[in-house]
Amino acid sequence: MCDHVLSDNELIAKYLDGNHQMLECLISRHQKKIFSYILVTVKDKALAEDIFQDTFIKIINTIRSGYYKEEGKFIQWAMRIAHNLTIDYFRKNKRISTIENRTDFDIFETIKIHDESVESKMITQQIHQDIRCLIELLPDEQKEVIYLRHYSDLSFKEIAEQTNVSINTALGRMRYALLNIRKLMKEKNIILTT
Numbered sequence: 001m002c003d004h005v006l007s008d009n010e011l012i013a014k015y016l017d018g019n020h021q022m023l024e025c026l027i028s029r030h031q032k033k034i035f036s037y038i039l040v041t042v043k044d045k046a047l048a049e050d051i052f053q054d055t056f057i058k059i060i061n062t063i064r065s066g067y068y069k070e071e072g073k074f075i076q077w078a079m080r081i082a083h084n085l086t087i088d089y090f091r092k093n094k095r096i097s098t099i100e101n102r103t104d105f106d107i108f109e110t111i112k113i114h115d116e117s118v119e120s121k122m123i124t125q126q127i128h129q130d131i132r133c134l135i136e137l138l139p140d141e142q143k144e145v146i147y148l149r150h151y152s153d154l155s156f157k158e159i160a161e162q163t164n165v166s167i168n169t170a171l172g173r174m175r176y177a178l179l180n181i182r183k184l185m186k187e188k189n190i191i192l193t194t
Contacts, residue, residue, distance in 0.1 A: 002028065008074035012063055023063075027056055030075055034082050041086050041122070051089060055082045087126050134184045135177075142177035145170055 002025035006014070011029075015022040034055060039048040058081050062068050068077075135146055144163060148154045156174075160167045 012068065012074070016063065023060065026074070030078060033075065034078055037079060038082055038086060042089070047089070051082065051085050054085050058085070083122075087122055090123055131181075134181050134188075137184055138177055138180055142173050142180065145173040146177050149174060 002021075006022075006025075008026060008029070011022040011026045015026070031052070035048060035052045038051045038055070039045060042048050042051065055078065059078055062081075135143055138146070141163075145159055148159045148162065149156070154162065156167050156170045159170045163170065165173075
């Protein structure tokens with residue numbers, strides 16, 4: 001019997017102590033919200049059920065392995081897992097092309113704003129978020145040239161003047177920034193799609 005007074009984290013603690021019924025309580029408490037979110041996004045009941053099942057398998061495995069941290073609310077964490085698995089589905093099954101590993105690769109050429117569908121918007125948002133996270137890992141001068149070029153839309157001549165360096169130095173910083181982003185993508189196994 002589910003104890004509705006217990007918090008999500010208390011249910012998790014009891015589950016980890018061996019009371020497996022607490023996990024059922026946790027799932028039944030949140031299944032409607034999580035399933036509804038997935039269904040609205042994918043618009044296919046059978047697919048939504050598959051992603052919902054994958055979501056809870058991942059949640060259970062994470063809790064069992066001890067990686068679940070009580071930093072935020074359980075439902076927000078669970079919804080993020082559902083969101084990420086939905087994006088993964090769209091990336092794998094919509095035949096979206098991935099970036100090829102070439103020397104003239106410019107990560108920003110791959111970002112195009114789509115107005116076609118929910119899945120395109122979700123994927124584009126995730127790409128932007130992934131790129132912003134990667135940019136934050138760059139050295140300051142490389143980060144600066146990327147922001148000035150791609151977010152402030154300055155020319156390399158303007159960047160050189162604003163940062164008090166030569167155009168060649170500004171171009172070099174951009175080149176190294178793009179090489180470093182590629183390296184970080186490989187290390188973190190991030191696949192950007194368009």
